[in-house]
Amino acid sequence: MSSTVLESAWQAALAAEQQAVFGYGVAGPHLSGAADVGRARDDEAAHRALLTSTSAELAAAGLTPAAPPDDYPALHPVANGVAARRLAVRLEQDCASAWRYLFAALAQGGPVAAPTGLRDTAQSNLTASAVRAVRWRMAAGESSATVPFPGIGS
């Protein structure tokens, strides 16, 4: 693992969390029902917390957390509740992929020493996003609520 690969993967995880926070803000107004609204609020709060902690950890490692873009055109439009649930699934899949990428960068080993606990963080965040995606797929009534390899090609 080179320092470039590690930093790139770490910044990608931050970017995915930034997108998730923005995306739940887009999906939220189209959701109705206590279950969906409550889930969206909980998930947005979880991603906001991860955004804060990931930025702090990057800074502690001497890196500059990349600023988010002003907008995410690819997340629009969201026309209704069905599209909002699908967007939530997509946000969680993107986060799972980003944390899996960071985990993979750390699992390659190499001369660059990674911060203690970062690999565990990547793994637990991969799992958390995979579980949130399952909940949203269940809410969306998808025929299969799981994917066999979260974060890998999903």
Place this chain on the structure above:
Amino acid sequence: MPHRPTHPMPPRPAHPMPPRPTHPMPHRSPSRRTFLIAAGTAAAVGAGAGVASGFAWTKPEPIPPPPVPADLVAAIAAETVLLAAIDSISDPARVRLFTAIRADHVAHAAALQALVPAGSTPYEIPKPAAGAGTIGELLSRERSAAGQAARRAAAADGTLAVLLASISACEAGHVELLR
């Protein structure tokens, strides 16, 4: 004719060389044991020279195939256990759910088996014990399997580590489905 001297050469001394001692060294003929030791030494030297020059006097032992990593075998066995647990449950109302979960585990087992190095020593998967029987028991086994896969992922490296991390995440999703 020239006159031949009567004594052209001085007379030879009676003992030009000192007399040989009667027993200066114990004189012994090479024994059978001596020959055997010498032959053995020559063979050893010859064998060493043979090795150094790349020539083997004897047929080399075949290199044994590498064993399959223990954590990989354990992960494959875990998937086998979960498949047996799913197959032990009869719940017509939730056939679709179990079919989806089963398909995930089949995919996990196939992906793990694909990581077995070619030419490895054949490995044995222990036959799973009794099936789960109930959804609650299956949920418990899925939760346990997710934790085990996460621990193995943390200890492994490379492709196996990434695969196990993803499998752990999937099995945590199964727990969510079965609750």
